Amino acid sequence: MDKLVIAVLGRDRPGILAAASRVLVEQNCNIEDVSQTILQALFGALFVVSVADGTDPEELRARLLSGVRDFNLEVYVSPYSGGGQANAIAGLPYVVTALGPDRHGLVAAIAAVLAGGAINITNLKAVFKGGDDPRDNIMIFEVDVPAGSDLRVLRARLQEVAHSLHLEINLQHRAIFERMNRI
């Protein structure tokens, strides 16, 4: 079985997923993994599907475009050879949170520090409600810190960024959030 990755992007409204998945059923695609999200008015979904050997990605894309034409979506289809798991090094699960006003270059600056420490970002979420209350403007990076990393160095670098962008940045082990909120 070959695998394909499919991305679907467009303005959110009811029925997008139904239309897209109906085409996948008709084309004998088996959905192995899917993630969908909504950002403001935008719908985005990412599928990994297994298909019969020799399936043409371009042809599947054309059928998907035709099946979802009422929704005016962007569709991307490409062969996938990434295997079942991410190839990142397993690390210690930490959460970086940045609280404070929305600043130009905020994500880039924090991501650069993380990349410098070979730290993989596994999930990123921004909650910007605007205004001056730092609680209404939070960036959440879930990260894997490689075992053996010097957390003091990482913390110091994050504090430099925090200082230059007038943010409060915290680095906390993920377990504190899990233990306090989950049974």
Next chain:
Amino acid sequence: MLSEREIISTLEMLKYENLDLRTVTIGINLADCVSDDLGRFIAAITNRINQQAGRLVETCERISGKYGIPVVNKRIAISPIAVVGAPFNAAQLVEVARALDVAAATVGVDFIGGFSALVEKGMAAGDRALLAAIPEALAVTGRLCASVNVASTRAGVNMDAVLQLGQTIKEAAERTRAADGVGAAKLVVFANIPQDIPFMAGAYLGIGEPDTVINVGVSGPGVVKRAIERALADEPGIDLGRISEVIKQTAAKVTRAGELIGREVAAALGVPFGVVDLSLAPTPNRGDSVGEIFQALGLRAIGAPGSTAALALLNDAVKKGGAFASSHVGGLSGAFIPVSEDQAIAEAAASGELTLDKLEALTSVCSVGLDMVPLPGDTSAATLAAIIADEMAIGVVNRKTTAARLIPVPGKRAGDSVQFGGLLGAAIIVPVRGGAADNRFVRYGGRIPAPTQSLNN
């Protein structure tokens, strides 16, 4: 993947609602340090404390950083000195006190508790020496805390000890006159003292405890207050059953944070984990107050009619939340109402809304007792003993822990202000009706018999 709600709710508690781990307390058994040679005894206990607690502070700091939750105090609780120091006289026990103070400073902890005696049924030689040593021991040390258990549901109330402690408290205050009698703030008198309290001044390592153990004290009055305020804003028509549920859920979250840190510190030090003491322990900071919870619940101030019912609800919900969240909840676990350590309680006492009598009523449903209550300096030893006796009776009959930490402030009168500093806070001195008078009742001595509640199996 974590939800943003989970992350934001935890962050808000830590950043804006003063959630912290109030104390990580290492219990250290000194029983096998026993000697009748004072020098040998002091060397042995000093070594033991250095060995067992030497890495406590750095370990707490590291784990505190890992989870982003402050560990405010690191403390030591030791075997009761009246037992392990029984061969010594009062002057020698003052030397032991000095050595404990030095050992505590050497390992960098805030307090060391266990200058303690258990005398609910009578006194032995070591107990008598310890009681005689307490005033000077507390005057010449900074970090040492003393406690004496004078009553229990099984034994009744040892009124001879109660009367003597009235005098001990007076002397402890007098010897620290220049600091508003702060010596008395480091001495607590108990009924039904738990063996695993991590909080001061009552922490000691019980006789039934292991060689070494980590107990943690979680706080969080600000978190509970904000949870109540949010629920009131979000849920029109909310009733007290639902408010209790909100407190319970909040207490459970706080307990789980404490257990996470406590277990990790214990594992890092290679010692067993004991209990989480989930107590709403206030500090003098705004937003970190048990008194403010009463205001959030719709009372003008703590002390107003309805306060005892409100505290009963609060204490019960905190205990239930803690018991759900951890299998090993111990210590005091509930709501503290220390007058000088809590700004809103101190203000209620200063305005007259909260009287000594109402405080006593509140202690029948709170987790401890009359705590950090500054009294006029001319309050007689007999009156202090009588106040203690009342407090002990509440604990004995209700099978609960009660305690009295009373400070008769030398040279000051009701309405004067006192400053104990730091976490011990500040307050206006609370009046005592007929406080300077004698009290015949407490002079009869003997033991008030144990109540019928003691006859269960």
